Amino acid sequence: MTGWFIYEGVGGPDPDKIDRRPAPPPWRDFDAEPVPYEVPDIDTATQRRLGSSAVPMSVQDVETLELINAALYLRRPLLVTGEPGSGKSTLAHSLAHELGLGRVLQWAVVSRSELKDGLYSYDAIGRLQDNQLGRDQAEDIGRYIRLGPLGTALIAAERPRVLLIDELDKSDIDLPNDLLNVLEEGEFGIPELERIADRPGQETVHVLTDDGRRVPVTRGRVRCRAFPVVVMTSNREREFPGPLLRRCVSLDLEPPRDQRLAAMVLAHFGLDAYDENIDIVDQFTDAESDGTLLPTDQLLNAIFLAQHAARQQPGRREEIAGLLLRPLDRGPR
Structure with a gap:
């Protein structure tokens, strides 16, 4: 295997791999102050996709591995295209498992999806009802703000999260362009928090994450420290704008065959069942x-x-x- 690979598609987890990457290139170096954040472990969604057996679930050809690792080194999103069933979404789970990066953050895109859906939501009605009922918690605006999968991925954690933006080609025409600035700058603002940042005690507000944790957001800005491992998938149902393609590493994933197909069956059923x-x-x-x-x-x-x-x-x-x-x-x- 090529010596510079961080991800090798070998199946077993090695949490130290991601820390062996060199420093990012200067134009992808993000410097937000780290925040305390406990990343959840791999969940059942990953276990369902990868199977329970310790076999090389995601064996890839060398060129495919080179492109995946290029995205890891350059801190760029990986745009994965391929036929349904070719393992595009599974690749994100394999990355999280092998690199020890915890639960995969998943954003399933539909035709009505907007950028804000991936960034955060604000339950203004819930806060208003609590305020009318005289509940003290209504004063804590952070209880009513929940970061979406993309917003959670941009938290200033020391280690990157894996973010799966699934079936981006199902979105309306604006979403790919709307993603450009957030993916390039690694940050975004929450207007509801930016408006109150100058009030006493409101400069830092603790909000909910997609994982159900609470993390601090200072002056209404979420900024990343380690750029997330972003996997965006497409079933080739549409073309993407040039500016988005230019900011991604593009990978066309062939359906699993030969070794990859055998590894998939082994992972889910074991050697005896494979032979049978x-x-x-x-x-x-x-x-x-x-x-x-x-x-x-x-x-x-x-x-x-x-x-x-x-x-x-x-x-x-x-x-x-x-x-x-x-x-x-x-x-x-």
Whole structure:
């Protein structure tokens, strides 16, 4: 493996890897004062995607690994494109797991998503109701402000968080452009806090994070210290503006095949189950050799079904698995 790699796609966690990166280039060096922040451990979302077995879940070709590591070194977002089922979202979880960076912050983009949805939300109505009821907590505006996934990723922690901005191509036309300044500057303002920053005792306000913690925000500005590991995914449903592409490292991820496909099955089912179901894996790869593109989760579903539903009818294993190995665009037979 190339000696300069921080992320190697080897599966097992090594929290010290990220600290072995060189200092960022001057134009990506962020200097916010660190804030106390306890990052949650890897959660079940990562475990579901990676499986429970300690195998190289994300084995990549060398060029792919070079691009991933280039993004890590340069502190640039990684824009990952590929067919559904190619492992784009899983890559973010693999990065968090291998580099020991805790729970992945996830922002699932939809057509109505706006930049503010990723940055923070302010529950003005909840605060007003508490104020009308005479509750003392209404005086603490921080209780009603919650940072979104992007906003939480920009907290001035000593170590970076992993942020997954999933399916950015589903957004409306403005969101990719709106992201430019935040991703370039590594900071943003919360107007509700900026307006009161000069009041006694309001210069620093503790707000909620996407993880449910409370962190201090000074003078209404959230500024990063270690730029987050940002993975933005796209199913190629639209083109992105040049300024966004220029600020990202672009990676086109091929569907998992050969070693990556075998590693995925091993991670979720173990070696014995892999050997028992090699015929289904071959059925999957044969379908693709005929020009049919199948998402890899169809293979995992087929193996699971074959292991359980087909136990009573072992002679129909391949037939039962084949129910789930049909091209999605052809419908049921």
